[in-house]
Amino acid sequence: MDREITHSQAVNEAIAEEMRRDSTVILLGEDVAEAGTPFKVLSGLVEEFGTERVIDTPIAEPGFMGIAVGAAMTGMRPIVDIMFGDFLFLIMDQLCNQAAKTHYMSGGKLNVPLVVRTNLGATRRSAAQHSQSLHALVAHIPGLKVALPATPYEAKGLLKTAIRDDNPVVIFEDKLSYQMKGNVPEEEYLIEFGQANLLREGNDVTLIGTSSMVQTCVAASDLLAEEGMSAEVMDPRTIVPLDERAILESVRKTSRAVVVDEGHQNYGITAEIAARISEKAFYHLDAPIIRLGAMDVPVPFSPALEDLTVPTPELVAEKALSICRGELVHDA
Amino acid sequence: MDREITHSQAVNEAIAEEMRRDSTVILLGEDVAEAGTPFKVLSGLVEEFGTERVIDTPIAEPGFMGIAVGAAMTGMRPIVDIMFGDFLFLIMDQLCNQAAKTHYMSGGKLNVPLVVRTNLGATRRSAAQHSQSLHALVAHIPGLKVALPATPYEAKGLLKTAIRDDNPVVIFEDKLSYQMKGNVPEEEYLIEFGQANLLREGNDVTLIGTSSMVQTCVAASDLLAEEGMSAEVMDPRTIVPLDERAILESVRKTSRAVVVDEGHQNYGITAEIAARISEKAFYHLDAPIIRLGAMDVPVPFSPALEDLTVPTPELVAEKALSICRGELVHDA
Amino acid sequence: MTKSVRKNTEQYLHLYKQMVRIRTFEENANQLYLNAKMPGLTHMYIGQEAVAVGICEALDSTDRITSTHRGHGHCLAKGAEFKQMFCELLGKAEGYCRGKGGSMHIADQDNGNLGANAIVGGSMGIATGAALSAKLLGTKTVAVCFFGDGATAQGLWYEVMNMAALWQLPVIYACENNGYSEYTPTSEIAAGSLKARAEAFGIESHKVDGQDVLAVHALTQGLVNRLRNGEGPFFIELETYRYHGHHVGDINRSYYRTKDEETAWQKDRDPITNFGRWLEEQDIASSEELSEIISGIHAEAEEAVQYAIDAPYPNHDEVDTHVFAGVKHALPYISGDSNGS
Amino acid sequence: MTKSVRKNTEQYLHLYKQMVRIRTFEENANQLYLNAKMPGLTHMYIGQEAVAVGICEALDSTDRITSTHRGHGHCLAKGAEFKQMFCELLGKAEGYCRGKGGSMHIADQDNGNLGANAIVGGSMGIATGAALSAKLLGTKTVAVCFFGDGATAQGLWYEVMNMAALWQLPVIYACENNGYSEYTPTSEIAAGSLKARAEAFGIESHKVDGQDVLAVHALTQGLVNRLRNGEGPFFIELETYRYHGHHVGDINRSYYRTKDEETAWQKDRDPITNFGRWLEEQDIASSEELSEIISGIHAEAEEAVQYAIDAPYPNHDEVDTHVFAGVKHALPYISGDSNGS
Numbered sequence A, B: 001m002d003r004e005i006t007h008s009q010a011v012n013e014a015i016a017e018e019m020r021r022d023s024t025v026i027l028l029g030e031d032v033a034e035a036g037t038p039f040k041v042l043s044g045l046v047e048e049f050g051t052e053r054v055i056d057t058p059i060a061e062p063g064f065m066g067i068a069v070g071a072a073m074t075g076m077r078p079i080v081d082i083m084f085g086d087f088l089f090l091i092m093d094q095l096c097n098q099a100a101k102t103h104y105m106s107g108g109k110l111n112v113p114l115v116v117r118t119n120l121g122a123t124r125r126s127a128a129q130h131s132q133s134l135h136a137l138v139a140h141i142p143g144l145k146v147a148l149p150a151t152p153y154e155a156k157g158l159l160k161t162a163i164r165d166d167n168p169v170v171i172f173e174d175k176l177s178y179q180m181k182g183n184v185p186e187e188e189y190l191i192e193f194g195q196a197n198l199l200r201e202g203n204d205v206t207l208i209g210t211s212s213m214v215q216t217c218v219a220a221s222d223l224l225a226e227e228g229m230s231a232e233v234m235d236p237r238t239i240v241p242l243d244e245r246a247i248l249e250s251v252r253k254t255s256r257a258v259v260v261d262e263g264h265q266n267y268g269i270t271a272e273i274a275a276r277i278s279e280k281a282f283y284h285l286d287a288p289i290i291r292l293g294a295m296d297v298p299v300p301f302s303p304a305l306e307d308l309t310v311p312t313p314e315l316v317a318e319k320a321l322s323i324c325r326g327e328l329v330h331d332a
Numbered sequence C, D: 001m002t003k004s005v006r007k008n009t010e011q012y013l014h015l016y017k018q019m020v021r022i023r024t025f026e027e028n029a030n031q032l033y034l035n036a037k038m039p040g041l042t043h044m045y046i047g048q049e050a051v052a053v054g055i056c057e058a059l060d061s062t063d064r065i066t067s068t069h070r071g072h073g074h075c076l077a078k079g080a081e082f083k084q085m086f087c088e089l090l091g092k093a094e095g096y097c098r099g100k101g102g103s104m105h106i107a108d109q110d111n112g113n114l115g116a117n118a119i120v121g122g123s124m125g126i127a128t129g130a131a132l133s134a135k136l137l138g139t140k141t142v143a144v145c146f147f148g149d150g151a152t153a154q155g156l157w158y159e160v161m162n163m164a165a166l167w168q169l170p171v172i173y174a175c176e177n178n179g180y181s182e183y184t185p186t187s188e189i190a191a192g193s194l195k196a197r198a199e200a201f202g203i204e205s206h207k208v209d210g211q212d213v214l215a216v217h218a219l220t221q222g223l224v225n226r227l228r229n230g231e232g233p234f235f236i237e238l239e240t241y242r243y244h245g246h247h248v249g250d251i252n253r254s255y256y257r258t259k260d261e262e263t264a265w266q267k268d269r270d271p272i273t274n275f276g277r278w279l280e281e282q283d284i285a286s287s288e289e290l291s292e293i294i295s296g297i298h299a300e301a302e303e304a305v306q307y308a309i310d311a312p313y314p315n316h317d318e319v320d321t322h323v324f325a326g327v328k329h330a331l332p333y334i335s336g337d338s339n340g341s
């Protein structure tokens, strides 16, 4: 049976269920216990599972990430809480040089089953060091899986899958959506990695959005409908692995695509997705693929500027419309 | 007058000249002084400039990177030596949260004129933590410039420009090329950022290669010539800024492109370049753009495996040939 | 009233004013938040005023400081003005950082403030680097690195202390121990002794009552003089307390600290009340004079707040300026337009 | 010959054998490099044998260690075999890591070796995490983190010491102080006292002669027993010396250390020579018996080297296996082929 719960509750349920199921699942991070994180996402867990499994750490991200790697190699399944995605920069060595490579470097003998739970998203007036969407960085590193839930349903299902995965998984939640509600079944479910979700069917253009940009694409498709255009909306859900087949199938049908992501555009997620489509659906394309990422500037504090840096439904619709109408021709 | 010197000598000369010219230029890193780095690139500098300006640090990359940021904000022009590109993961916070954003966050009041000198490149039998090519990570972060010299001439000219730049610049040298010789003028010169270099003119396909892959593309163009194909070879030299105009011009002429880079392919440099071409030269393309990055696996130690992970001239030529012949059709 | 006290009257009053300025600024900032006039969140410095003021009054404007997420106090103590600060907090173009930084990145280069920092511990290298510059350039200036007790958990501190000690850099590591790291008593997440951690690197270390502005100032003045003579680095642990929540939104705090504890600090150890009382006791100022100082500052703040509310936001075309020094607009620049124009 | 010595004869001989095994392995590895039979570079452990052996002999195979770029000694001391090790060094499929790791990443999970690490200090968190697992799972096992004097500069160490101390984890931080960080005397790049740095976190710390295998072993055995009883963590600084260069290619060392210094350590403080002499003095073994041990090990090594030279490389299709546990081939997998097949 379906019910409406928030993204935050969905995350909390996922962790609670997995901690009940598997006693090796532990949680590590700053203020994860009594405080339940600054976002209050983890409230109640320490009461149920105790401070041995819900562990408040010092403000030492590299340190507790390293400890999680070691714990994962020796029988635990740690969930590491990185309070803001921006702090990923602090754990890159432990995440990318150690966790990501251990299974390979050991010829398959050592596993590192851990989850890094963190977030992304701007427009919270938190300025340049608390607003970044850094998933492109980890997606580039072999050995890491990367999940980007866009709804409470996905937040729960992807996180449960991540916790059960025998590899390091980085999961980015959209910090602006913690209070967003959505349907989440009472019954247990998992969402397999590498399976895109088709939210809307359409014929004129495919809008591919990740995380926070999924709703932006849905809203854009509404705007497009008003203009008589039917847009297909696709959410890849995980970017490593990426459901290339589903994306190509859609674009081969619509012949046009707009790729939208909240990470910086330059050398970001939209580039990979656009490049794959351009290569592998080349003969089906009727127009250049449009990419919309966050503006390539540090996130400004001022609301007057910050709002300019993130793609909006209007912008997505406008770009989609222009390719549908054959207007966007850089090189004619 | 031209002479032949090694890549390593070119770097050494660039630093020595700039240190002579500007007393605020200093060098920081592990074993940069007496040892002149493990690659011996910096030999002799401490003798000329003393231990006040050529500073051996403890093995504390985040720490001396942070110190360099502060020194740069207050009047110095530090060159930070990161012994292996793989250790960039350790300095990401100081580089990307601090150095890259300070000018912006301060509304233009503070500058961070520093250079991070590091390297890239596999096939040195150094395994997964000493062989990575991580330039895509820094290229994604607004506020950083990223240079990829491919010859001794570029190594010197780009490094001198980097040292004079008022912003943080990350420059990646190909560690396998330190002993490679090339023409370098006696006279002083700089190479402007954002100016691609056209190495070969051709009509059938554009090969765009970065750093270590420039020579691979040149060799591939020789192979293609044997098959009667004329390839244009282009070296962007800097990936931030990227000389989009030159790249598009070439591809609009040849109608085909292969993009080759030694970073991992997935979410890497080749994606951005391919996506830009696909978007902005869309109506000129006769074939899908081929991307060749390093294989998306941690770099294996075994020579039998490692050599499979890096694009070779044969592979580049083969792919180029297949698009020239219209054979590579994923979606027909 | 001793002779030395008399001689220093002006300075004492200045210490007092500066502390009142900080508290007044913060009360207004909190009110802006409550009135939904300030974008985002901010971290109140109230309670810790004696630390910033005691230390910064021992510095020249050419000396450098680095600050934290709880940075308004440091910024004001180092000489910043209300107007540009409020403008920055509201994201206005006249702010110290043209609205691009906001509360957590406020910087005031002209007065030697290299900026607040939203990465806990993130400025430890920067302060140390500023000290390296001072040493290499021979400026005789010093650097002070402000950070919290929670920040001592960051490995960066140990890395830069090692280098500062080896290279004898003119830097003071000033740890404001307010007892809490966000919502956790730092005693639960810090083993051993903070002072011993610095001493292990051969760094001379001191502990001082951070609510006593004279004690903080005297200690700092002595250390700064020694830094200018080539000694250093030094570490100071300042015992202090934040009266408010971790940030303005942290209202229900009972799960991590008691109301009694909060009241006790405010009642017995308030740096402004106690210093005011001392000023009266020493006949340096009357209670009326102190009230006048306070109301003057209140009026100034009120005016600055209104100014900031009325001030314009930055123009849209500023969104991609200041990404790179020397480049007008970053967006065209990164795609190869060499002027970024 | 005392009673306790007699009782421990077997163990003493084992300590000796293990040290000889390490030295023999390293001499062969160096020769493989000189003969251009080994890909890449490697870091010789020769001179430091008493550290690895003294410590690892106090451990069970279920106890965990983490190792460094100079890791062959730790691997052997923890129970690894010559053949799989030489195979790994040559990048062969039968190596401990199927040739994917090589010298700098050699790991031997079955004997509790979680792997060498090419990031200086990179394993400090891993060892601490292994101790956390031991504590949470109640296994009564312990973890030993080997690292060099140079690695003490990495901030990570201070971060994890803090947590190990707070959570009373069963881990020993074992710092092999061989005096050098690559080509720099560590005294030039380390301020204060290493022991004091650990003690500042409330961690009981010891210093021991790393050339005296019995002293190292006795100290470690005592600490391990205490760890198993819930005490800990501990820090040990082991004074030792590497005879060879930083790596096999570091031949001309005169610019950073004198020949005299090298000779003195080798002549007076060689762990194997001195322990051998002691074994003879104590009548535990005759000089002939020791020679026999040595020649037996030499023969075993020779055979293992030849085995490794003849052994096959991994198949090409292994290049993208083991990227993800549970995924056969990573390349199809990352593009959405769910089996990666």
Ligand SMILES: Cc1ncc(C[n+]2csc(CCOP(=O)(O)OP(=O)(O)O)c2C)c(N)n1
Pocket: A030, A059, A061, A083, A087, A090, C069, C070, C118, C119, C120, C121, C147, C148, C149, C150, C151, C152, C178, C180, C181, C182, C246
């Ligand atoms: C690297 C990093 N980790 C976590 C945070 C979130 N955070 C902000 S302030 C804070 C507590 C800092 O405590 P302390 O250093 O004692 O300073 P105080 O807030 O008490 O002034 C934390 C954990 C952060 N901003 N940066």
Ligand SMILES: Cc1ncc(C[n+]2csc(CCOP(=O)(O)OP(=O)(O)O)c2C)c(N)n1
Pocket: B030, B059, B061, B083, B087, B090, D069, D070, D118, D119, D120, D121, D147, D148, D149, D150, D151, D152, D178, D180, D181, D182, D246
């Ligand atoms: C993070 C990092 N920085 C630098 C290096 C290069 N490096 C390899 S070994 C070494 C010296 C290590 O010294 P120490 O810890 O004393 O170990 P030793 O070599 O003496 O055994 C350095 C600097 C590295 N591998 N990792």
Ligand SMILES: [Mg+2]
Pocket: C148, C149, C150, C176, C177, C178, C179, C180, C181, C182, C186
């Ligand atoms: Mg605090």
Ligand SMILES: [Mg+2]
Pocket: D148, D149, D150, D176, D177, D178, D179, D180, D181, D182, D186
């Ligand atoms: Mg050493």
